[in-house]
Amino acid sequence: MVRINFLIAMALATGSLAASNCQAQDNACRTAPNANMAQCSADKAACCSTAFDDCRTAPDANMSYCASEHASCTGSQPTPVETCQTKYDSCRVAPHANMSYCVSEHAGCCSDAFDDCRVAPDANMSYCASENSACKNQK
Structure with a gap:
């Protein structure tokens, strides 16, 4: 103990x-x-x-x-980076997971989060870019 x-x-x-x-x-x-x-x-x-x-x-x-x-x-x-990673993790451990589909969905999630960040009021483009980079580099 x-x-x-x-x-x-x-x-x-x-x-x-x-x-x-x-x-x-x-x-x-x-x-x-x-x-x-x-x-x-x-x-x-x-x-x-x-x-x-x-x-x-x-x-x-x-x-x-x-x-x-x-x-x-x-x-x-937690940011969309974690959300995208969570979705990716769930996809790849699912029974009969299609890894190509999981990777594609992860990339799409990162792109959507990046677009949402950039168009937000008073968006900080440096922050958006760093979050996008972190999102893409996770897997």
């Missing part, structure tokens, strides 16, 4: 450390001379996405906790 509690505590700490590490990297990027803010945003999105993937693929992962940590890391609720 002690070992299980220790493992749970380590998993929780790892998620929090990953989120704070992403923020520290983002802060360093943004305060560097001649900082490229779009690149900083893309790097942070990728870092948060990696931490999210690590969390949710861990043994006995708590998906609510992972989503909460991801929201804390990105400063927002």
Whole structure:
């Protein structure tokens, strides 16, 4: 029982450390001379996405906790990137899954999310581009 509690505590700490590490990297990027803010945003999105993937693929992962940590890391609720990934994961583990269809659906989901982001009021094009890149690079 002690070992299980220790493992749970380590998993929780790892998620929090990953989120704070992403923020520290983002802060360093943004305060560097001649900082490229779009690149900083893309790097942070990728870092948060990696931490999210690590969390949710861990043994006995708590998906609510992972989503909460991801929201804390990105400063927002789960994005279409997670939605597209969830749909893709469901498709590919379905009985008799057609992988070509699953990949095609994932690509379409990412494109739709990108289009929705770009046409939203006060859209941040750098953010939209970084989310689109993160979406396309997941699988």
